[in-house]
Amino acid sequence: MSRKRQHRIAEGSDWTFEELDRADAEIGRVARAYGLDCYRHQLEIITAEQMMDAYAAIGMPVYYHHWSFGKHFLETENRYKRGQMGLAYEIVINSDPCIAYLMEENTMAMQALVIAHAGYGHNSFFKGNHLFKQWTSADAIIDYLVFARNYIAECEERHGVDAVEQLIDACHAVSSLGVDRYKRSPPLSLQKERERQREREAYLQSQVNELWRTLPRHEAATQSGEEVRFPAEPEENLLYFVEKHAPLLEPWQREIIRIVRKIGQYFYPQRQTQVMNEGWATYWHHTLLNTLYDEGRLTDGFMFEFLQSHTNVVMQPPYNSNWYSGINPYALGFAMWQDLRRICEAPDDEDRAWFPDIAGSDWRETFDFAMRNFKDESFIAQFLSPRLMREFRFFAVLDDDARAKLEVSAIHDDPGYRALRLKLSEQYNLGSHDPDIQVWNVDLRGDRSLTLRHFMHRRRDLAPDYERVLEHLAYLWGFAVRLEQQNEDGEVTLLAERMHDRRRGATE
């Protein structure tokens, strides 16, 4: 009896540092046995208050200061104090070493759950998935955030809090148009960042002058062509374009735009892989802890507590429930990974017909393949099985503002499976989720105004916010800014135009 007890982990509800250590060692042993490849990780014990702080700063341990984070903090605090929400059990940071927060108030069972979920689940996903590998520099992000915070604090000292705040407001407003979707940005490095920052100031300033150049030679060249557009090709990364080409910005302003852009870029893969990533982490905490239980290292009490939290996390309320607020990424992701393993290990005829390549294959290999090479959109398009669509009882609703009624366009039946899967996949396509707005033209020879064009897709219009976004953009650009809309027939209409009054801006 007593010998067996020694091998048990996470007994009792209070945690100690030794117990955390042992739990982590055991979970890690099982994770390695399953072949999970992780960054080193670091567990940080924090209080509930600090958890709210972390919330407000999107989980990052270091972040620049801005009122909007204060707003998030107040919001969280208010809801937490009123008991409307519990705090998330875990926040994990995609860095190397990977940092996972453990909240002081949690029981030992919850801590073990978080260690398995964040320390091994998310961690291995960050390390393996191609988007994270390609787009984020896990080893440099913390350093970069430190650099960013210090740089912005310095700017606040030099140029005043108000000026910096106005700039960051403007950057945040267009930050959704601040990511490169297709080309990889160079890895971050703190030292290079510092070294290059000064060079860049000088260089950028010299580049901008292109917009000012009004020498006759230049004019002669452009007059020969019909109409020369600048940029030659439409540019989708608006923040990048502003950083490089806005005529009147000071070097420090360009640097701050770059900081907001870089951090936005860092978070972009997380938005693209929510279902996969959360599902993966949930699948692995479930598997790792169940394996430990089967080995006799966890008590029944532990498992009850663990399963209760687990089932809460993966609950999917139906569309007509009061609790419904869209598809729960934890539920869908967890179910898909579980289903994928089932297809590998115990396929039925339907699975063989739908997934001839993977039915009956080695599940760990298939898992790795799927985890490494997909994002939500393609993962769903590839791996969502008819059985799961039936289990979730998915149905698609078509909302066309030209028609008086909504229509159910597909349900979980034979004719509907493929359409349904495609529609769900499309729902996770960030490309169609965010409006398609591109930098169309700069009037180089005239008033230097910037023209954006919104390419309508399925006649979807823009929320009225755009007027305020344009004001922010006009502030950044320094001259008039126009927003055009091109519908699917190619007709172009002018939506709005904003002029930035620089004299007022200067005195403010």
Added chain:
Amino acid sequence: MTVRIVDRRQDSRNKSSINRSRFIRRFKGQIKKAVADAIAKRGIRDLENGEKIGIPGKDIGEPHFRHGRGGRREIVHPGNDRFVQGDQMDRPQEGGGGQGKGQASNEGEGLDDFVFTLTRDEFLDIFFDELALPNLVKRQLARIDEYKRVRAGYTQSGVPTNINLVRTMRSAAGRRMAIGGPYRRRLRELQNELESLLDEASPDPDEIARLRHEIAVLRAKQEAVPFIDPFDLRYSNRVRIPQPSTQAVMFCLMDVSGSMDEATKQMAKRFFMLLYLFLNRNYEHIEVVFIRHHTIAEEVDEDTFFHSRETGGTIVSSALKLMYEIIQARYSSSMWNIYGAQASDGDNWDSDSPGCRDFLADSILPVVQYFAYVEITEAEPQNLWREYEKLVSTHAGVFAQQRIVAASDIYPVFRELFRKKLA
């Protein structure tokens, strides 16, 4: 390989406090308005707590390019319980909640108020932003004549009443141990020697006598160590530290003659409330004295003060005299900081006004920290105002007066009266 565990609990707790103060700074305008609204709803003494306030959600939204509601959209929902392909249904009502709420989901504008809780300090900071109590600092520093005695350890000298018995006995015991120790040790040795000598077959009688003598001498010495010695005495020590006065009394003087109607009284109430709240921030303890008057003045409780009506003429000096009497009787010591606030519609018996002015200047203003007069009237300034006006220049810093026409003036007037003056 063991995992690295970092305990961050002791790290700075308020990482977000900068962001929080930035937020408050940015929306100060809206927050101030919300705070002013909140104040109107509260009772005079219950302005102590933090306040949950709401500011318009649209003001603080962060705009983004997003899709609107138009066009063709297809959304996949879970939990189908009745639909087959091709079913048609009505659009769910906006914000209907419950049934079919999904369709109206994540694109809501968030026009609800953004509600959050200000701490008491933040609340009062905003409320009294840029205000200062006149003469507060000066008086506090210049007139410290209250002292408080506090314990400050122990001394070796003092008066017998202050002897600290425990400390004294402790040091006596220590001294006895220190001085008696060597004797005791030697005594033990001699006694052992004596016993071993006596056990011998043929003890040496001289040696025994010598040992017995030495033992007797040591015993005498040991008993000569005094049980208590003047050296042991310890006295509790107390020191006097200056005690700035932390209490204030606030006199609310109001005219309840026939010319003051309910609305005017409500305005006066708001003004008194502000003053109470403001003083409360600066003093630990505040008493409020309500004096109402028509031709004669009387001290009343809060409820009567604000709600009962009287009719008749007006003699303001009666209230001032009563205030002076109360100060003499109850608040004469220097421990009290005295503030007076008088609200009236300015209507006074003509020949009384000069007397009011003189009485105020001679008797009241010298003993109070500040006296503020507000005249609540839409008409021309009345005779009381004109008389008081002469005091403004001669007693600058102690006396001030302002006019209130509408409820919206109250706060600005209050701010004007207590505005921070540059030194």
